[in-house]
Amino acid sequence: MKHLRKLGLSTALVAGMAMPAAAETELTMYYPIAVGGALTEVVDSIVADFEAANPDISVNAIYSGNYDDTRVRALSALNSGEPAQLAVMFSIDAYDLIEQDLILPFDDLTDDTDWLNSFYPALMANGKIEGKTWGIPFQRSTIVAYYNKDMFRDAGLDPDSPPTTWDEMIEAGKALTKDDTYGLMIPSTGYPYWMFQALAIQNGKEVMSNDGLTTHFDDDAVVDTLKFWQSLSAEHGIMPSGTVEWGTLRQAFLEGQTAMMWHSTGNLTAVKKNASFDFGVAELPANIRKGSPTGGGNFYVFKDTSAEEQAAALKLIQFMTSPEQAAAWSIATGYMGVSPAAYETEALKAYTEEFPPALVARNQLEHAVAEFSTFETARVRDGLNNAIQSALTGAKEPAEALGEAQSAADRLLKAYR
Numbered sequence: 001m002k003h004l005r006k007l008g009l010s011t012a013l014v015a016g017m018a019m020p021a022a023a024e025t026e027l028t029m030y031y032p033i034a035v036g037g038a039l040t041e042v043v044d045s046i047v048a049d050f051e052a053a054n055p056d057i058s059v060n061a062i063y064s065g066n067y068d069d070t071r072v073r074a075l076s077a078l079n080s081g082e083p084a085q086l087a088v089m090f091s092i093d094a095y096d097l098i099e100q101d102l103i104l105p106f107d108d109l110t111d112d113t114d115w116l117n118s119f120y121p122a123l124m125a126n127g128k129i130e131g132k133t134w135g136i137p138f139q140r141s142t143i144v145a146y147y148n149k150d151m152f153r154d155a156g157l158d159p160d161s162p163p164t165t166w167d168e169m170i171e172a173g174k175a176l177t178k179d180d181t182y183g184l185m186i187p188s189t190g191y192p193y194w195m196f197q198a199l200a201i202q203n204g205k206e207v208m209s210n211d212g213l214t215t216h217f218d219d220d221a222v223v224d225t226l227k228f229w230q231s232l233s234a235e236h237g238i239m240p241s242g243t244v245e246w247g248t249l250r251q252a253f254l255e256g257q258t259a260m261m262w263h264s265t266g267n268l269t270a271v272k273k274n275a276s277f278d279f280g281v282a283e284l285p286a287n288i289r290k291g292s293p294t295g296g297g298n299f300y301v302f303k304d305t306s307a308e309e310q311a312a313a314l315k316l317i318q319f320m321t322s323p324e325q326a327a328a329w330s331i332a333t334g335y336m337g338v339s340p341a342a343y344e345t346e347a348l349k350a351y352t353e354e355f356p357p358a359l360v361a362r363n364q365l366e367h368a369v370a371e372f373s374t375f376e377t378a379r380v381r382d383g384l385n386n387a388i389q390s391a392l393t394g395a396k397e398p399a400e401a402l403g404e405a406q407s408a409a410d411r412l413l414k415a416y417r
Contacts, residue, residue: 025057025312030074030087032139032297033063042332050319057312066190067093067297068378078102078302085305086313088297091126092373092381094134095212099375103300105132109314118339119321120362125370127298129212135298136317137338138329141264142292142361142368143198145285146271149278151176151259162260162282166202166228169260169285173238176259183238185258186229190246192388193381194295195262197372198284200225201291207384212374213417217384217406218399226391226398233392242393264295265361268334272355281357283364290367296335327351336361376412383408 033039040063047059064070067090074087089097097103106116116133127135149159155175163169173183186195193207200207205221208214216222232239253261254274262284271279284292299317301310319325323341327348330337337343343352343362352358374380387401395401 025308026060026083027057027085027309027312027316028060028062028077028083029316030062030064030070030077030084030089032065032067032070032088039333042329046320046325046329049325050316053319054312054315057315059316074302075100075102078304084302085309086299086301086317088139088299091123091135091137091140091294091296091298092371092377093300094126094129094298095373095375096377097300098129098134102303103134104303104305104310105134106136106301106314107132109301109310115318118341120336120338120340120365122294122365122368122370123336123338125210126294126373135300136321137296137298138317138321138326139266139333140294140296140298140336140338141266142294142336142364143195143262143284144265144268144292144360144364145260145262145282146253146267147260147280147282148253148256149280151181151256151277155259159278159280162280163285164282165285166287170232170236170238173232173260174236177238181256182240182258184232184260184262185239185244185249185252186232186262187246187249188229188243188389188392191295192243193372193384194293196225196229196384196388197293198262198291199229201293201369202284202287202289203228204288206369208372208374210370212377213413215374215380215384215406215409215413217387217402217409223399223402226388226402229388230391230398243389266296266333266335268357268361269332270334272334272357281360283360283367290364292364292368293371294365294368295371330358334358334361336365374409374413375416379412380409 031043043061047061051059064073070087071089071093074084077084119137123137123140127133145162147162152159157172157175163172176183197207200222203221203225205219207216207222233241249261249263250267252258301313321338323339323345326337326339326342327345329335330348331351337348342348383405387405390396390401391398
């Protein structure tokens with residue numbers, strides 16, 4: 001009997017030694033690094049934790065610039081036959097990616113409806129199209145108002161009562177504007193359409209329909225919105241004339257060049273770490289109503305992938321969006337935890353109790369709408385961006401600029417209607 005047991009054991013060992021190692025599934029993930037701090041280190045850490053828990057899957061994260069850069073690089077890789085199984089790209093890219101038949105609906109990858117329904121509905125608005133789920137939220141944001149509490153005190157303003165209306169914002173902006181400091185800066189490069197959509201929502205008008213087929217750029221309320229943005233500089237003098245740079249605005253705020261700025265919540269942790277002054281974070285002010293578009297990136301899985309790669313990609317996405325990882329991501333970056341469950345984790349509950357500004361973007365979801373997105377999104381968006389900038393620089397009147405953008409959008413969208 002002993003001999004048989006030894007023989008069986010040695011045979012099993014030999015067989016085990018002879019078996020090849022389990023085939024490893026390799027994933028290439030394109031990822032946008034556009035704002036905030038050292039996000040590459042945060043993502044690398046999450047990926048390392050995933051690989052440790054899943055030794056049969058390796059992940060190559062390619063950091064590819066801003067969202068537009070990421071889309072271009074990922075799609076170029078696909079077109080040239082390079083491996084790419086998933087990416088975090090603009091949530092607003094969904095229509096174009098569907099039209100080009102490049103991505104898979106998550107409903108085809110999993111029947112776990114509880115997971116698909118676990119995210120904040122406002123963050124799913126850009127990813128759910130025609131009854132299917134095409135994108136899963138991860139690097140998500142709303143626009144928030146950062147303000148310098150020390151400057152508020154010096155100007156005789158209540159540092160715990162930031163502006164809640166447009167009129168209050170103008171009044172505070174005038175009190176805060178000095179020779180070397182503006183009261184307010186709203187960025188008009190990088191993502192001008194995003195800031196403009198927030199203003200238009202606050203003025204009571206959506207700039208697009210929810211089916212990706214229609215824009216409302218020449219609506220009177222939308223034109224009035226651009227006139228208002230123009231007036232913050234030309235009439236009220238609380239903002240610089242011309243354009244305000246997205247990429248340098250955070251530093252301008254940290255250096256005291258502006259007392260208030262509108263920017264992504266994705267900058268929150270970087271501002272917290274680097275501000276030498278007492279600062280606050282507030283929801284955007286209202287005119288007719290409160291509101292901000294959501295923003296940021298969703299996970300997408302590319303269609304030209306094997307079943308094994310699709311399963312591995314889904315496992316990675318489920319890991320990165322799990323409550324614990326989403327909480328850690330939110331704390332490290334300032335982006336939102338993408339599910340209510342993330343805010344129920346001990347880590348995020350403790351952090352938001354210590355640092356309440358981390359809840360502002362999440363709380364604003366109550367008044368949030370889907371970020372601007374249509375078919376031919378990039379081209380339609382470029383037309384709107386150009387219209388905004390031409391009005392802010394004085395090259396064209398708002399009605400003329402937005403009328404031209406609307407005509408261009410109509411031409412681009414006609415075939416899809």
